[in-house]
Amino acid sequence: MTKPKVLISDKMDPNAAKIFEERGCDVDVITGKTPEELKAMIGQYDGLAIRSSTKVTPEILAAATNLKVIGRAGIGVDNVDIPAASAQGVVVMNTPFGNSITTAEHAVALMFAVARQIPAANERTQKGEWPKNDFMGVELTGKTLGLIGAGNIGSIVASRALGLKMKVVAYDPFLTPERAIEMGVEKADLGTLLEKADFITLHTPLTDETRNILSRERLEQCKKGVRIVNCARGGLVDEAALKDLLDSGHIAGAALDVFAKEPAKEHPLFGTPNFICTPHLGASTTEAQVNVALQVAEQMADYLVNGGVTNALNMPSLSAEEAPKLRPYMALAEKLGSLVSQLAHGNLTEISIERSGAAADLNGKPIEGAVLAGFMRHYSDTVNMVNAPYLAKERGLQVRSVRYEGEGVYSTLLRVTVATSAGPRSVAGTLFADKGARLVEIFGIGIEADLEGHMLYVVNEDAPGFIGRVGSLMGEHGINIGTFHLGRRETGGEAVVLLSVDAPIPAEVIAAAEKLQGVKLVKALNF
Known part of the structure; x- marks a missing residue:
């Protein structure tokens, strides 16, 4: 696994570089560069550690194609364009307590x-x-x-x-x-x-x-x-x-x-x-300079290596202890957000994220960010948990987060609901003991499925022979089916087929599926 690469571009206590190295990062200490020089080199780094001299402008950020985190050793971040960093999906951290x-x-x-x-x-x-x-x-x-x-x-x-x-x-x-x-x-x-x-x-x-x-x-x-x-x-x-x-x-x-x-x-x-x-000496003591340098190195390395988020100005905090527990929930949340985005139609103006059972006891902000990241990926291919809330806000999407302490049928459950012109549409998922994320409900129909890779979603009338017709269609076009999942509202009523395949589904196959007897809707999905 390639180590994250960090640039320290301002003078900082030398122990900061040691912390980065000890925690699994490669680090370069290169100070005093002009904006043009920094712009030329920043593209190779995952992290940028600064004090007050380096100015992180939109131009610098545009060149920082691999950048994931900026760490300011100190409180003030006037020298960082936070909206531009957020739009690009870069976490901005400071060290508010070190000085x-x-x-x-x-x-x-x-x-x-x-x-x-x-x-x-x-x-x-x-x-x-x-x-x-x-x-x-x-x-x-x-x-x-x-x-x-x-x-x-x-x-x-x-x-x-x-x-x-x-x-x-x-x-x-x-x-x-x-x-x-x-x-x-x-x-x-x-x-x-x-x-x-x-x-x-x-x-x-x-x-x-x-x-x-x-x-x-x-x-x-x-x-x-x-x-x-x-x-x-x-x-x-x-x-x-x-x-x-x-x-x-x-x-x-x-x-x-x-x-x-x-x-x-x-x-x-x-x-x-x-x-x-005095010439801005508020943080100028030996102890403070050491403290903020060490803290920013610890925070940045924690994020790059373990996914922990501390003292971020544009993303909810997520401790290194929380990260392993939340990671499977965030994976489920992102897939549910992606699913509802791909299936819901029209101008979506509101999204609700509900957590119940064990999920209700967790830090809800990272889960919310993951849902939005999955949801907004339908509109942008550069979206992540940092810039998703900003993209959602730009689109006028209202976000509501709800938690229910009691358990239902499942010991832990996430539900994502969007408001559409045809009424609310929701999908729900859970985690099983193996931490596997499963879809358990789609638009009111119970169905258990993994959300992986390329999938075909079909809404049809529940009738004998339909499954065979779908399978035959896939076989005729040389498409191998990995998994096949079924659900229905009631006998003879509306039903759902959700199947995974080994490769993207061609447009002509979608068109042929739409012509099958009893079909109401066909949609190719990608996760």
């Missing part, structure tokens, strides 16, 4: 620095001055910290602030009242936070919803004398408004580790009194 403590500590350090004007005091003291009377700071103890974003890093900042005897007010749309109590913070809306906070720190990603979350209007709404710290992402704070309000004294101090445009070698804020900045 959390480091970034949180930097935010706290800047809070102290802005509260006591440490950089300015240091500079003047080292010039030979003794400006003791020019620097009157404030204590953190007893002050209110306004936390915008209460996720992993924000929660660490909150715990440090509480240790400093500060009060913490948090704004985060995803923060539950229970989690707020657990953190020891007051959950509030953004307006309330701005009115109460003596210090504000930001810990949220940059999205359309969070861009300029501290706009001029909101900065003016802040308590007079507030101090603001941003170690998250540039673009969260209106920098022009921040300068104006620092100059006016409405804002007493500000510290930025990030800017809307980086590197920020010139900026209107530079030289503004009570303004402190």
